[in-house]
Amino acid sequence: MSEWTLDGVPAEAMALWCAALGDDNAIHLDPAAAEALGFGPRTVNPGPTNLAYLLNMAMEAAPGRQVRSVEAALLGNVLAGDTVVARGTWTDGLCDAELVVVPDRAVLKARIDMTDGRERDDGKGFCHQRP
Amino acid sequence: MSQFAIPQGRFHLSAALDDAIRRSCAAPARDGEQAHPIFAFVAALGGLGVRVGDLCRGLGLAFDKGAVLGRCWIDYAAPLTVDTGYDVAAEIVALERKASRRFGAADHLTLGMTIGTGGQTHARVQLTTIMPVVA
Numbered sequence: 224m225s226e227w228t229l230d231g232v233p234a235e236a237m238a239l240w241c242a243a244l245g246d247d248n249a250i251h252l253d254p255a256a257a258e259a260l261g262f263g264p265r266t267v268n269p270g271p272t273n274l275a276y277l278l279n280m281a282m283e284a285a286p287g288r289q290v291r292s293v294e295a296a297l298l299g300n301v302l303a304g305d306t307v308v309a310r311g312t313w314t315d316g317l318c319d320a321e322l323v324v325v326p327d328r329a330v331l332k333a334r335i336d337m338t339d340g341r342e343r344d345d346g347k348g349f350c351h352q353r354p
Numbered sequence: 355m356s357q358f359a360i361p362q363g364r365f366h367l368s369a370a371l372d373d374a375i376r377r378s379c380a381a382p383a384r385d386g387e388q389a390h391p392i393f394a395f396v397a398a399l400g401g402l403g404v405r406v407g408d409l410c411r412g413l414g415l416a417f418d419k420g421a422v423l424g425r426c427w428i429d430y431a432a433p434l435t436v437d438t439g440y441d442v443a444a445e446i447v448a449l450e451r452k453a454s455r456r457f458g459a460a461d462h463l464t465l466g467m468t469i470g471t472g473g474q475t476h477a478r479v480q481l482t483t484i485m486p487v488v489a
Contacts, residue, residue, distance in 0.1 A: 229380050236378035243371060244399045247407045248421055260420040270423030271399075275379040275392040282382060282391075290391040293428040300422065 225318075227280035227309040232268050234303035240269045257302075268301040273331050277320045280309035281335045288316065288337040299330035311335070358413060360444040365401025365469070367393055369436040387435040394428045394477035398467035401442030406465075406483070413449065415461050416488040424462060426481040434469070434476055443468045447480060457486035 237251045249256035250267040258264045274295055281290065301307055306325040311318040316338035322331035372389045376382070381390055399406055410417035434440070447464040454460035464482045468475055 233378065239374055239378050240396075243375065243396050245402060245405045246399065247405065248417065250420060262420065267422075270426075271392055271395045272379055274395065274426070275375075275381065275390065278391050279379065279381045289430070289433060291430055293391075293426070295426050297423050297425065 225280055225284035225311045225313065227276065227283060228306070229276060230306050232272075232301055232303055232305050232307060234266050236272070237266055237269060237303070240272050244269065244271065254303075262300060263302055265302040265304055268303070268305075270297050270331075273297070273301050273307070273322055274333065276307055276309045277311075277322055277331065277333050277335065280311050281318050281320065281337060284311060284313070284318070285316070285337050288339070290335060290337055292336040293333055295331060295333035297331050299324070299328060301330055358409075358446055360409065360446070360465075361403030363401045363403035363442045363444070365397040365440045365442055367397060367434055367436055367438050367440060372436045384436070387437075388433040389436050391428075391430070391433070393434045394430060394469060394479055395426065395481070397434065397440050397469045398442060398444070398465075398477075398479040398481070401440060401469070402444055402465075402467070403442070409465075410463060410483065410485065413463070415449075415463060416485045417483075419486050419488050420457075421483050421485045424482040424484040426479065429478045430476070431478075432474070432476045438471055440469050440471050440476065443470075451487065454484070454486070459487040461485045461487055 241251050308323045311320040318335040320333045321329050323329050407417045444467045447466045450462045467479045469477045
């Protein structure tokens with residue numbers, strides 16, 4: 224089991240992510256907009272930022288390995304100021320990961336493939352083929 | 355969905371942006387030229403030929419009523435590197451209306467993107483954005 228913690232998701236970082244993503248969704252930038260739409264009184268962390276937390280955990284746990292694929296389901300929201308914990312359980316380079324808002328609300332589950340080699344390559348450099 | 359062709363876009367992944375994104379999410383500092391792996395996703399959306407909100411609005415979807423990311427898949431063929439420009443080709447994979455516990459009904463828009471440079475594909479991304487159905 225590997226674990227990574229962020230105490231207090233920073234609200235001010237969300238503008239940077241929105242700019243990089245080309246995302247003008249007001250729930251990430253305006254607490255009033257988030258509250259009006261039922262998310263609560265704080266801004267909502269962009270989903271890719273939450274995924275980055277899981278990747279941080281995986282990179283720290285398996286230094287030097289490449290991420291080959293990620294499959295993720297977003298189950299809930301992280302709000303500014305939340306404390307989050309990323310946890311991973313490893314099997315031969317495959318990490319079953321989840322992000323939890325403290326104390327125990329799972330908001331993101333993912334499988335991160337950091338296996339060595341290309342044994343599951345599709346011949347074009349990818350280990351998966353999406354339908 | 356072919357009538358909603360998405361123009362090809364481009365994403366410049368600067369070292370400064372990688373540094374800033376890493377700081378913002380408490381990631382380890384970059385070692386060498388490889389960008390944080392989340393940049394496959396960031397490039398996919400940030401390099402889209404149209405802003406994702408405008409795409410959704412153009413499709414008549416309620417992006418401004420609380421759009422959230424539902425699922426995503428990222429397949430990497432090669433790491434993305436800093437100070438590199440990437441071409442982003444995108445298509446609409448699916449647009450489905452489903453029952454929703456939160457909204458009653460919701461539209462699920464799935465986009466597929468290919469990120470590459472110099473004719474070499476570096477990553478493929480699929481992401482599903484969920485938006486409420488507004489009468």
